[in-house]
Amino acid sequence: MSKVNTAAPQSNGSGVFKRVAQKLLERNFLLFVTIVLFIIAYVAGLFAFKDKNFGNLQVFLNLLISNAGLIIIAVGMTMVLIIAGIDISVGSVVAVTCMMLAAMMEKAKMEPLPAVLIVLLFGVVFGAVQGWLISYLKLQPFIVTLAGMFFARGLTAVISLEMITVTNEAYVKLAQYKMYLPFGGYLNRKGEMIYPYIYPTVILALAIVVLGYIMLRYTKFGRTIYAVGGNEYSAMLMGLNVKRTKLLVYIINGFLATLGGVAYSLNTLGAFVELARGFEMDAIASTVIGGTPLTGGVGNVIGTLFGVLIKALIETFVSFQGNLSSWWSKIIISALLALFIVLQSLLAMRKEKQR
Amino acid sequence: MAIGKEILKMRHITKNFLGVRALNNVDFTLRAGEIHALMGENGAGKSTLIKVLTGAEEFESGEIWMDGIPHPIINRSPQEAQHNGISTVYQEINLCPNISVAENLFIGREPKKHGMIDWKTMNKKAKEALAVLDVDIDVTINLENYSVAIQQMVAIARAVDISSKVLILDEPTSSLNDFEVSKLFAVMRKLKERGLGIIFVTHFLEQVYEICDRITVLRNGELVGEYEVDKLPRVQLVARMMGKDFDDLAEIKREHKGSTGKEEVVVEAKGLGCSGKIKPFDITVNKGDVVGLSGLLGSGRSELARALYGADRPDKGVLKFKGKRFTSRAPIDSIRAGMGFLPENRKEEGIIADLSVRENIIIALQARQGMFKLLSRKEQEEFADRFIDLLKIKTADRETPVKQLSGGNQQKVILARWLLTNPDFLILDEPTRGIDVGTKTEIQRLVIKLAEEGKAIIFISSEIEEMLRTCNRMAILRDSSKVGELSGDEITQVNIMKAIAGGTTV
Amino acid sequence: MKKISIFKKPITQYSLFMPILCLFLVLIVNLIQTPHFFKITIQNGVLYGYIIDILNRSSGLVILAVGMTLVVASSGGTDISVGAVCALAGAVCVAALGTGETYKMPYIAAVLLALLIGLICGVFNGFLVSFMKVQPMVATLILFTAGRGIAQLVTGSFILYVKPKSFTYLGSFIPGVPIPTPCFVAAFVVILTWLVLTKTSLGMYIQSVGINSKASFLVGLNSKVIIFLTYVFCGICAAIAGLISVSRTASIDANNVGLYIELDAILAVAIGGNSLAGGKFSLAGSVIGAITIQALTTTLYAMRVAADQLPLYKAIVVVAIVAIQSPVLRKWFKNLTLKLAPGKPVKEAM
Numbered sequence A: 001m002s003k004v005n006t007a008a009p010q011s012n013g014s015g016v017f018k019r020v021a022q023k024l025l026e027r028n029f030l031l032f033v034t035i036v037l038f039i040i041a042y043v044a045g046l047f048a049f050k051d052k053n054f055g056n057l058q059v060f061l062n063l064l065i066s067n068a069g070l071i072i073i074a075v076g077m078t079m080v081l082i083i084a085g086i087d088i089s090v091g092s093v094v095a096v097t098c099m100m101l102a103a104m105m106e107k108a109k110m111e112p113l114p115a116v117l118i119v120l121l122f123g124v125v126f127g128a129v130q131g132w133l134i135s136y137l138k139l140q141p142f143i144v145t146l147a148g149m150f151f152a153r154g155l156t157a158v159i160s161l162e163m164i165t166v167t168n169e170a171y172v173k174l175a176q177y178k179m180y181l182p183f184g185g186y187l188n189r190k191g192e193m194i195y196p197y198i199y200p201t202v203i204l205a206l207a208i209v210v211l212g213y214i215m216l217r218y219t220k221f222g223r224t225i226y227a228v229g230g231n232e233y234s235a236m237l238m239g240l241n242v243k244r245t246k247l248l249v250y251i252i253n254g255f256l257a258t259l260g261g262v263a264y265s266l267n268t269l270g271a272f273v274e275l276a277r278g279f280e281m282d283a284i285a286s287t288v289i290g291g292t293p294l295t296g297g298v299g300n301v302i303g304t305l306f307g308v309l310i311k312a313l314i315e316t317f318v319s320f321q322g323n324l325s326s327w328w329s330k331i332i333i334s335a336l337l338a339l340f341i342v343l344q345s346l347l348a349m350r351k352e353k354q355r
Numbered sequence B: 001m002a003i004g005k006e007i008l009k010m011r012h013i014t015k016n017f018l019g020v021r022a023l024n025n026v027d028f029t030l031r032a033g034e035i036h037a038l039m040g041e042n043g044a045g046k047s048t049l050i051k052v053l054t055g056a057e058e059f060e061s062g063e064i065w066m067d068g069i070p071h072p073i074i075n076r077s078p079q080e081a082q083h084n085g086i087s088t089v090y091q092e093i094n095l096c097p098n099i100s101v102a103e104n105l106f107i108g109r110e111p112k113k114h115g116m117i118d119w120k121t122m123n124k125k126a127k128e129a130l131a132v133l134d135v136d137i138d139v140t141i142n143l144e145n146y147s148v149a150i151q152q153m154v155a156i157a158r159a160v161d162i163s164s165k166v167l168i169l170d171e172p173t174s175s176l177n178d179f180e181v182s183k184l185f186a187v188m189r190k191l192k193e194r195g196l197g198i199i200f201v202t203h204f205l206e207q208v209y210e211i212c213d214r215i216t217v218l219r220n221g222e223l224v225g226e227y228e229v230d231k232l233p234r235v236q237l238v239a240r241m242m243g244k245d246f247d248d249l250a251e252i253k254r255e256h257k258g259s260t261g262k263e264e265v266v267v268e269a270k271g272l273g274c275s276g277k278i279k280p281f282d283i284t285v286n287k288g289d290v291v292g293l294s295g296l297l298g299s300g301r302s303e304l305a306r307a308l309y310g311a312d313r314p315d316k317g318v319l320k321f322k323g324k325r326f327t328s329r330a331p332i333d334s335i336r337a338g339m340g341f342l343p344e345n346r347k348e349e350g351i352i353a354d355l356s357v358r359e360n361i362i363i364a365l366q367a368r369q370g371m372f373k374l375l376s377r378k379e380q381e382e383f384a385d386r387f388i389d390l391l392k393i394k395t396a397d398r399e400t401p402v403k404q405l406s407g408g409n410q411q412k413v414i415l416a417r418w419l420l421t422n423p424d425f426l427i428l429d430e431p432t433r434g435i436d437v438g439t440k441t442e443i444q445r446l447v448i449k450l451a452e453e454g455k456a457i458i459f460i461s462s463e464i465e466e467m468l469r470t471c472n473r474m475a476i477l478r479d480s481s482k483v484g485e486l487s488g489d490e491i492t493q494v495n496i497m498k499a500i501a502g503g504t505t506v
Numbered sequence C: 001m002k003k004i005s006i007f008k009k010p011i012t013q014y015s016l017f018m019p020i021l022c023l024f025l026v027l028i029v030n031l032i033q034t035p036h037f038f039k040i041t042i043q044n045g046v047l048y049g050y051i052i053d054i055l056n057r058s059s060g061l062v063i064l065a066v067g068m069t070l071v072v073a074s075s076g077g078t079d080i081s082v083g084a085v086c087a088l089a090g091a092v093c094v095a096a097l098g099t100g101e102t103y104k105m106p107y108i109a110a111v112l113l114a115l116l117i118g119l120i121c122g123v124f125n126g127f128l129v130s131f132m133k134v135q136p137m138v139a140t141l142i143l144f145t146a147g148r149g150i151a152q153l154v155t156g157s158f159i160l161y162v163k164p165k166s167f168t169y170l171g172s173f174i175p176g177v178p179i180p181t182p183c184f185v186a187a188f189v190v191i192l193t194w195l196v197l198t199k200t201s202l203g204m205y206i207q208s209v210g211i212n213s214k215a216s217f218l219v220g221l222n223s224k225v226i227i228f229l230t231y232v233f234c235g236i237c238a239a240i241a242g243l244i245s246v247s248r249t250a251s252i253d254a255n256n257v258g259l260y261i262e263l264d265a266i267l268a269v270a271i272g273g274n275s276l277a278g279g280k281f282s283l284a285g286s287v288i289g290a291i292t293i294q295a296l297t298t299t300l301y302a303m304r305v306a307a308d309q310l311p312l313y314k315a316i317v318v319v320a321i322v323a324i325q326s327p328v329l330r331k332w333f334k335n336l337t338l339k340l341a342p343g344k345p346v347k348e349a350m
């Protein structure tokens, strides 16, 4: 899998796009399906919400802005799923990250940078402990990370039972720092030229996706992840260091979980015990929708990016629809999710039959 | 190069599995520039000795010495073994199906450019590594897309490419045809010239005598002895392995009674086909027939069998079973109607690894009985014991998980599963793969006996001699279609080879 | 131990030993903490005490763990929707009975309706997993998010109270019976399941499909239907647990009934020594696991840990419990003791 752009010798010059699509179709069908479904959904949105400026570039960028943290975490999740593991602790880790940041900056009056570094270090240690339990003690990933989930959530409550709002000037400034794009502007009602903008977290998230892609595709470590996920015993017999690889994946994942937590915290600027409840399910669902199954050995981060975007798009639909009660929107989101999952699986099954 | 110094010495190796003594005080010596056969019946401990040597399993006591290292070594993992110059092809293909062929060959030692994996070079080198074995395939697609034989060749190519001092091949030829075997042997000879020591496990005696210099025989986890090939005639080798004298294979020979057209037809397929898998074919199997399916791997042998059994649903043609039109929606229908199917891929489609030997034996019968008619525990035990005896399945207990049995014994368990259902029509896809000489003969006898009792049998094997011995008719396949049939006196090695190779249709 | 024929493997028997030991340890800690822990008294004609409380409160979890065990065994995946299904089934039952002085419809009809809802949820999950080949966790994620939403719709997002006293019987005591009703229900579900698994070949089928579905297909098992059935069964179990839960408080709060209980159910399965990768399973292990978790929670509450901080301690104990069950760790210990006791060669120790 993930042979997205191995160079094809017999190029006919013209259709690079066509060639990439062809390759995708052949080599990474799930990713292909994800991208196509995203495009279809997006176009459907264009028609459905024509009067509400859905086509505005900013609407699209908002998908990225509000989900930067999720993208970062989903990249980590992708690696974990490829190695045939799972991590359900990430939601709680986000909560504890935000809480630690808030407590350090508000209660201990620390500067943002050291606070962030401490939090990231915590992520690495947390990931290392989980990874060690999973790879060296051979405990089941679901259970270890379930315990991790409990632990991080409990720790959040131990730090503070009350909500903390971040007021640190530098941090707030960073959180609100808009980076305008040099293009895609439009005139608003007052006749001013408005350019679409993003936040630094978006750049960070996209950079992580690119790094993740390169690591998974072009490094020995990355390829070992696939091998181990495909068949752990075989990988061991082939002379690969299975345990160390697994440990490293969980360490990276722990790091990315806290990094995503930092991005999340820049969006929320505060923390409370119940923050990011169920976030792990968002991460897992987006990753799986992006073509990385839970069974291991298959997947890639580009798909994951689209998985997150699809989830975000569905949520945007619901919010564009307006005035839905929160449970109705939950039901509709699930229904759309179900529809998407079923479509994806139907297409995959048809493809399977053709083979 | 003459056989040189000792490069590997194993002394007093002992290994237990939960109360089963797999190796007891075994010595083994390998010299540079020799091909050393490791022989023994199923469950003798050959694979275990290899796994212990390469660090895939731990052992209780004993010492391993390697040339050039002044102290005994213990390989804690296959990684360490590779580091010490030992490369291995294990018995069950151990590659990763979800990554490309090229990666399977090079993972862990990928060629790099600017610190990044250089895919182009890797694919090129992969092609070269496979070319040594005359395999020409697209190395950029996932391994899972290829047949067992190709996967086996890839595993061999990988080990050969890594090998520096010792090369271990555990039953590499069990799924290869003669042509592929000859390629492998050529490569082995070349490596031997270069001074490598090669450990070779096989159940094919002719291969031992063709290529090996020395033989070490194991029996029941104990060393029987080490012999030079020229000094140990075939009959004696078998006697050493089995611990008793043995009447040679030669005597089994079925008279090839040609079709008289009077036999009761059991299976009759007309234009049966399954798109993408097997092109429409006709075949009839009569009561008492053993019909062989012959053809290269990937020629559609297994696919034809699967279509008959309903494992893949045919989308063309008609099938008549015992005179009535029969459509199978799923294997259970076929089983109820009286079919049995022993699949080719033991690990993936045969054994249910964590279930016990007993459960693995009775499960098909139980499935036929249905959910609510549970066979009583006593019946189950009786059935299991009967077949453990009959097929001489080597297992600690009938409650042992089947995954703990040696490869050949797992195969026997699956065979027992189908014999227990007493089918009228039995499809055997490579039933003797990985089975030792003694038992192989037993199984061939059994097949003939079953046919004489009036069963209809389809028999698939890569080993032509085996088919010559057992089959009275032979269907030839090429490129996913049935191209001809041989019967009676036409069934000779030459004819079959010719037919498989193509050119003239029979 | 003649009864549990499918679990009668020596290894499984051995591994059942650890879960029991863990439960035992948790109880011992209690005994030290609270000396009157094992005291059972009779107050107002019903049994009373910590032990009874643990058994009573764990019943819902036991029932869920039974359903979850089969789902895990057959499909190698988990059903994370059970908590939401609990809430939904409870909501439907309460809404059907109404908030008046008398029931709007016969009690039994409302119960059956709730079970039907559980069944439908199970059918939905099972259909997605077995016939649409959606990964279990993702398939059940749909009801995980939607279930509570639908429950809110049913209750109009109010907390509803049921007035007639008889509604509480299921969750507490039937007049004249000193043992809590949930214990009976749990025992009934466990025994019935166990009978079905051992007196038919279903138990073997489930394991077989969970271990190797391709091979199972070829020996004539209908893997899809078997997986489907386990999800349907799990849905029904969730509905039963939901009924008990609403009966305890005689009310429904769709936001909180069965919240996060799916995690405890999965944990129970694992603490019982079962692999979440599917295949071989031990029902008894899961039941013990469920009781252990409740005992742990009760203990922590008895030690006055704040509800929000409770997960922290729970996490540590859970890791300890699964770690001592790890064969790797046991081997380390064995090697350590061998090293500490020299003169005893390894060979003989076998």
Ligand SMILES: Nc1ncnc2c1ncn2[C@@H]1O[C@H](COP(=O)(O)OP(=O)(O)OP(=O)(O)O)[C@@H](O)[C@H]1O
Pocket: B017, B018, B020, B021, B022, B040, B041, B042, B043, B044, B045, B046, B047, B048, B049, B091, B394, B395, B396, B403, B404, B405, B406, B407, B408, B409, B434, B436
């Ligand atoms: N993982 C295991 N657990 C328990 N017993 C095992 C295990 N692996 C092998 N054994 C036992 O050790 C013995 C030797 O097995 P081994 O696989 O070495 O045989 P073999 O000589 O390679 O046979 P074959 O020709 O069938 O491959 C057998 O009795 C087998 O049942």
Ligand SMILES: [Mg+2]
Pocket: B046, B047, B048, B091, B170, B406, B407
């Ligand atoms: Mg072997």
